[in-house]
Amino acid sequence: VPELPEVETVRRGLERSVVGRTVAAVEVRHPRATRRHVAGDADFAARLRGRRIEAARRRGKYLWFPLDSGDALIAHLGMSGQFRLVERDAPDEPHLRVRLGFADGGPQLRFIDQRTFGGLSVVDGGAGVPGMLRHLAADPLDGEFDDDAFIASLRRRRTGLKRALLDQSLISGIGNIYADESLWRARLHYARATDALRRSDALRLLAAVRAVLGAALSDGGTTFDGLYVDVNGASGWFSTRLAVYGRAGQPCLRCGSLVRRETFMNRSSYLCPRCQPRPRRPRW
């Protein structure tokens, strides 16, 4: 599942492979891939065709690509979205959703997405963060991220800690895997109340988030279910370093207690029951 480290790995790949190139052909193969582009596929294609891609940027799990027209192409990988760079005579992939051909005749950019939670759209304005993405908080690896402001916002919330970590308007880029990994590393239970969190706990959590995301990025991300690969089809290797996620019944790497899987928010949460004791007043 693409979270910050995976999306950033993809961004770096696209920065090398598509920035500076001019789009020549656009083919939308599945309507769900462009559902966020309300003006329709014809408009989507028209606003891309003939345009040069100027940069590859990211905020949280969103990517955007400023175009020489002043517009920007926005992309979200959802759960299974992939950007792949492939020679134009390569056969279509089973879940090919959008194909971009370039004026230089080089490799195509293909958006492939089995579960169709991802999508592309073209919006006005690409110089700064597009308006559609303004609701997103900065991510914890961004220099603009303000630790004190985050801690203050966190403590204003009346919810559970994991819910807050997954809220992209509070802190962006974290999904289910890295939320669990970060909470384990910081020895915090997912149901700790945000409004009662001590500053020292919040700081420890932030440090854990950065350590986990940074390590995963160094490994090229986490390929867990085979659905995430980089633009060249390569897997990420952080899955071999996961401490709790997907390790139910196996010993905690710190204390040896057995890792538990619990259902929470209709999702799985993995935790060490000893390192991450349930709070007296949990908040879900």
Place this chain on the structure above:
DNA sequence: CGCAGGCCCTGGTAGC
């Protein structure tokens, strides 16, 4: 407004 829960979607797998 803040917060919680449902829904979207596909392929793999477990269970009968």
Place this chain on the structure above:
DNA sequence: TGCTACCAGGGCCTGC
């Protein structure tokens, strides 16, 4: 073997 149920989960939408 073939069917059903369940699982993976990010983000948008709705309702309280």
